[in-house]
Amino acid sequence: MARLRRLAVLLAGSLIPLVCLSGQPVGASAVPAASAAPASPVAEAFTRAAATHDVPRDLLVTLGYAETRLDNHGGAPSASGGYGMMHLVSSPAARTLERAAKLTGLPVATLRSDDSANIMGGAAVLRAHADALGLDATARKDIGRWYPAVAGYSNASSPTLARLYADAVYELLTDGVRAVTPGGETITVTARAVRPDLGAYAGVEDLNRTFAAAAVDYPQAHWAPAHPSNYAVSNRPSSDRIDRIVIHVAQGSYAGTISWFQTGPRSNATSAHYVVRSSDGDITQTVREKDRAFHAGNDNRRSIGIEHEGFVNNASWFTDSMYRASAALTRDIAGRYGIPKDRAHIVGHSEVPGADHTDPGPHWDWTRYMQLVTGSPTNPYTPQEICGSGYDVVDSAALGTAATVYLLYNTTNGNNCVTTVKRTSLGTATATTAYLEVHGKTRITDTGNFAYYAGPVRAAAPGTCVKWGGKAGSTTYDSPFEHCG
Template sequence: MPRILAVVATSASLALLLPFAGTAPAAPSNTSATSARQQAYDAAAAEFGVPAEVLLGVSYLESQWNTYAGTPSVAAGYGPMHLTDFATANTARGTEFDDSDGRGDDSRPALHPAPAPVDVPPAALQTVQQAAQLAGTTPAAVRSDPTQNIRAGAALLASYQKQRSSNAGDWYAAVAKYSGATDSGSAADFADEVFETIQQGETRTTDDGQLITLRADASVTPNTGQLADLHLTTTRSNGTECPRGLSCELDPAAYAQYGPGPDDYGNYDTSNRPATQKIDYIVIHDTEADWATTLKLIQDPKYVSWNYTIRSQDGHVDQHVLAKNVAWHAGNWYVNSRSIGIEHEGFLAQTGWYTEAMYRSSAKLVRYLAARYQIPLDRQHILGHDNVPGITGPNIPGQHTDPGPYWDWAHYFDLLGAPRFPSLPAPPFGMLTIRPDMASNNVAFTGCTKAGTPCPARGSSEVVLHSQPSDTSPLLTDIGLHPTGTPQTMDVNDVGSRVSTGQQYAIADRQGDWVAIWYLGQKGWFHAKDAVFAAGFVVAPKPGTASVPIYGRAYPEASAYPGGVTPQAIVPQPYVLGAGQRYVFGGVAPALYLPTVWDPTGTKNKPVVGKMRYYEIQYGHRVEYVNADDVQLLPAW
């Protein structure tokens, strides 16, 4: 990369943040009711003989002390103590790839995976009943009443403790067992995170406005030797690509031929990354299936694949495809060939919240991968599956929308340790970063359980865009998602008129406390309080150019293909970049196509690299690509 472009690419990743309206988002107000939840923890700790700091630490690792209005987590957990009731939550609803081909490669016939197997949930996903009995209350109360949930969680934790002790460090084994993990590494990871939280302390306001404090106590020393008393299976870390301090097991995806045809193999492609092509993206998914189902599917060579799966209840990680190989996960072959896919056990809409244990394990893994492969920690390179473009117009409506509007990107990036830079002065800086206050950003989505039915009220990381500076004005139009002209909706999966925390856009207009951004060729309006100023570079058509084509993949020119490799068509999207519009630059995208062939040796699949240059841009909810020769690169200011 030329030096000037290297500087540009680096600059584009800097989110130099200043509250857009001049002040940071306000936390929910706290009155005398705020201390009631703290008192509930203290009372439950005293009632069942659990050190209060241990109870608070366990609860924080499960839920961040939130209630989520009584809705279950992605692992069927209820309330601040994440007590599980899989049967009531009814989370078994198929899988992420039931109706699509994660390869995103139109040079091969589509996959048609078999229906997912039906599994009986393990005992770790049925703790509500046991905890309710121990606490002398009902399962319904445990699921819906935070105080009873905390009592039941304390009772269950106490039942795991062999000898009662007021010394917090003596509760290490009980904490590890509470995780529900069956292997020693995952149980230890969970317990270690709990005790690190106790040592460092935490203070936050919950989703229902209650201030909770866990005072730091660096003197607490966990008795880690107790872990052996649980007689858990040994974690098989054989050859995994994971950081130290994160429990990972290798569970290889099926790579096998299942038919006579040249494309009858699965379920990933061998390669030799990063020597053959750089890894530039990490894609965040959710499984839309439980853990056991997910692990069965990765063993089916007729199914698709991903690199890692993370378990909700304890943050355990399984690796399936080594980073050097290309997994079939993003529905876009260009992105697949340059990315690592991480699945998170859960459902983007039906249940709705992700455990802190999962967030922390995922952040550890992504930090490690980003450092190893020099991937910037920004939303141009850490993508949700919902940010990956469809390869061509007909594929856009079927592209996936996970991890969804309830994935907490702000908290996730805090855990990633993404850099924060000095605040910017006021305008004329011409771009912004989306950053609503998730706790209070209750967007009226529909379709979480049934089409048209309102979703439960809960905080969202996404902001809805309007065609005018008014909450009653129509949504924007996405001709890719709705090619027949039907209007956008508030369905939880209809992403054509919304933006997500951390995404960056060029400012198009301002009126009062409203701001407009360039989005899908239109001005998208939202409340200015939901963004902060940022600096970087934008892409605009070259002077005198009326419009520029946009692409869902950055394939090379035909002359770059060697003999024997069929050139892939460079097909524009139904979108264009119009004169006068600007979109935030996300980096230089190499013109690259990875041919595919059954190759157990991993030596035949070498990418075709062209002389063309593309730029990644944030065009709508998803990233897209433009030919660098068609546009000019400008500082946002």
């Protein structure tokens, strides 16, 4: 928060002059000073950056959401070298971080680590793409005309992937966005009907609609081949038996991950056989199963790798659509190669001997995933159904293999809701608990023997920290006071 206050003064007081893409300096009159840190620093940062660079605010938010779910990941880079909410990249393949520094006059280190600076940098880079396309002031007011600029922002390795990226951003605009930042602030974009002007991309292959049955091993997948330097041509299973499936989280976006696999040659050659999208479970194959993708070290010879769009520290990427599509793919692969459908043969990257990675991480629901892979019974109730209309999941915690406790929020009435949803002993009443405690108020608890779930426990908590948790079997989860936005 101190960093944000310093940056607000920096931007507002013109200690480091900013330059608009027109070349005119931005003074204190363009970015009004504040006597105190804003109550909604990220929302304020998007509004300020959009106004400074004449970029549609909702497009800027949606672009950041598509890249990172508005999560700065504590300043750590993505797998492709992108930093901050706007995923400003510093790598041999792209230098948008350095470009943002040149456009804004802000130091690279600040753009990497400070949310407000990073958002300002992202707006500057997006505006630069618009200027290169010749969008004048009138055209910039039409959000549909920004499509080619969004495609350019992707740093994609091909026009096909640039279109895939831009399509995802505009689909999000149509659906609307609701994101909770690491600081607990809720950022929204209202759903709207947008007709994008594809411009030069109108004639580019639409990967969302193209399936190359002759090229792929899984009929429901698209084909976007990795660069030859990122995998080894082989003749599996004749040369090497395939008896493992390795689950990864990409630390990046869907289009960005595919593009990274297509970039080469480079020192850290990387690929996977498949990439799965978060929003709808869309699947792209990048390496043939007979060939060895570079994804699991010494286990490359024996395994098939499946990457999943997202970041290990943000559970919001792991959607029902992603779980179901990935599980169907895993089930198909296992059936074709005779791989047992168990956790000894379907493993996370972190479980590969000698691995130094943590994916798929603590938010990956292995119980749910394996139930989908094996066809085991699943709980017929979702957290949203239990809590009611208007509630969305903002956090969750696994209670071993027995259950998962969820925290949900309703933006309309400011209510939180907690429910503990069982994963085992479904239909049989077993001890299960869910609780919610608003700061300064008495804890509300629902505990007993339940067949499918405990709760829902609801309480109004607009702008107030909450503590939440639950218990199933012998496993308990107790959160600190958090989600204070």
